[in-house]
Amino acid sequence: MESIDTELAARIRNDIVLGNYGEEERISEARLCDTHKVSRTPVRLALRMLEQEGLIRRSEGRGYFVNAPNVNDVLQAVQVRGHLESLAARLMAQSPDRLSTLPILEAAIEEIDRLILVGKMDHASIRLIQKQNAVFHKTILECCGNDFIGFTCSRISHMPMLEVGAMVFDRQVLSTKEGKERSNFRLKLGNSQHKVIFEAIQKGDAVRAEGVMREHSNTMIEYIQVFEKRTKEELTIKDLIDYSGLSVMRKEHDTTGKEKSL
C-alpha cells in the first residue's frame, strides 16, 4: 500500500527506537541499501523523513548520525503530549458544538468499565481497553476545534509510548494475582478520570477538564518513573514497549508490512 520509502522509514525508525543502532552511531546510505535490499533513492527519502522526526541528524560535513531517544526523552515527550491533550480538553469544553461528540466519549468510557468489570487481564482484553482508551483521547484531540493540536501530536507520535492513548502495563506484575489487582486499580482510576473529564466537558467546565486531563497524563509519567526506580539496570525503550503491550500490535503491523513488501 505504502511506498517503499515510507515502509523503509518505519523499519529504520523501529531499529533506532529499539536501540539496534548505538547512540550516536554513524549511519551510511550504502549500508542501509545493503541491509534492506533497496536502492539509494528510497533510502534517502526515508532518511529525510527521519531527519524531520529528529531521530537522525545530518552532519555538516557528511554522514548521518543516529539520535537514539532514551527513556528520559520519552518521558519528556509524554509530558508534551499530555500538555497538548489538556489544551484540547479545555478547548473542547469551551466548544459550543461539543455535544454531538459526547456520546462517543461516553461509549468508550462505558466499554472500558465493562471490560474492567469482566476482569480478564489477557492480551485480548488489554488490547480492547487500549483501543477504547485511544478512542477517548483521539476524540478529544479531533473534536476540540483546534486541528493543529492533533497534527502536532501526530508529528511526535513516531516515538514509542506516544501513540495517542497508549498505556503502560507491567507484564511482570500482570503475572501475579496481586499485580493484577494493582493494574485493575490503575485502570479504574484512569477511567474515573475519564469520567470526570467527560462531565467537565459536558458541563463546559474548561478549567476542570484541563486540570484533570493534565493529572491523567501525569499518571502515566509517574508510573513509568516507578519502573525506572524499580529496575536495577538502566531502563531501555525496548522495556517500555514490552511493558506497554503495544509490541503485539507493532509486531502484527510489521509482519503484514513484510508480506506486502516481499
Place this chain on the structure above:
Amino acid sequence: MESIDTELAARIRNDIVLGNYGEEERISEARLCDTHKVSRTPVRLALRMLEQEGLIRRSEGRGYFVNAPNVNDVLQAVQVRGHLESLAARLMAQSPDRLSTLPILEAAIEEIDRLILVGKMDHASIRLIQKQNAVFHKTILECCGNDFIGFTCSRISHMPMLEVGAMVFDRQVLSTKEGKERSNFRLKLGNSQHKVIFEAIQKGDAVRAEGVMREHSNTMIEYIQVFEKRTKEELTIKDLIDYSGLSVMRKEHDTTGKEKSL
C-alpha cells in the same frame, strides 16, 4: 551551505504559505524541476520534508496536493505554541538550576525596556526588540529542562508567525502618531508580562509563570483577531507576514540564499 533540497524546500514552503499556489492545487515534480531548474532528486527530497511538515500531502493515487494554511491555521498554531511555552515557563519555575539563566532573561527585559523608552519605532528598533523578545522566549524554551518542548516548537516553526518570539506590528498603524502610541502601549504591556513571568520563575511560582505566559500568548492571538475583524476582505497570511515585520528578515535571508544558489 545547505544542500539544494533544503534550500528548495524553503522556497517551495515560502511559495505555499504566501499563497502562490492555490489551495488544494495539484503540484507536480516535473513542474517544480522546471521552475526551479533542478533535477527530480532534490525535488523529491524537498517534497518529503514538506509532506512531514503538513504543507503538502500525497494523494493515494498519484500526485501531490498543497495544503495551504490559512489565517485560522496560523491562529491555531500560535495557540499550540503558546500553550507549549506556558508549560516551559512552569517547568523552568520548578527547575532548581534556573538561577544561572535568569540574568539572560533579565537582560532581554531591560534591553526591551530601554528600546521602548527611546521610543523610536523604526525598522531597526523593531528588529532589535523582536530579537530580544526572541531571546526571552527561546531562553525559557531551552532552559526549562524539557528539551522536547523546544523540539516540538521547532517542528511547527515553518509556518509564519511561529518563529519563537515573533511579534505582530501593524504597519498601517505605525505610520500615524496615535498608532505609534498604541503600539508602544502594546510593547510595554508585553514587557511587563515578561517581568511578571521573570519574577514568577525567580520565585519558583510555577502556577503564576504558566498563567502569565499563557496570557502573554493570548495577547498575540487577540491582536491578530483584531486585524481579522478590521480587514474588509479576507485576511491573508501574506498580510500577517507583512504586519509582523518579519518580511525584512525573510527577504534578507532569501537574497543571501539566492546568491549562494546561483
Place this chain on the structure above:
DNA sequence: ATAACCGGTTTGGGATCCCAAAAAAAGAGC
C-alpha cells in the same frame, strides 16, 4: 446516448550513474 474499452500520455517510484567533497590511508619530510 451512455458506458465500457483501449491506446497514448503523464507522472511518480525506484535504480543507476557521475561527481565532488570529505574521510581514511599511505607516503614523504623533519
Place this chain on the structure above:
DNA sequence: GCTCTTTTTTTGGGATCCCAAACCGGTTAT
C-alpha cells in the same frame, strides 16, 4: 618516531534512465 602532505577510498548529493500505474482522450459496442 612523529607530523604534514598526498593519494586513495568512501560517501553523499544531483542527474538521468526505466518502468509501472494512473490519467486522458477517443473509439466502439450496447
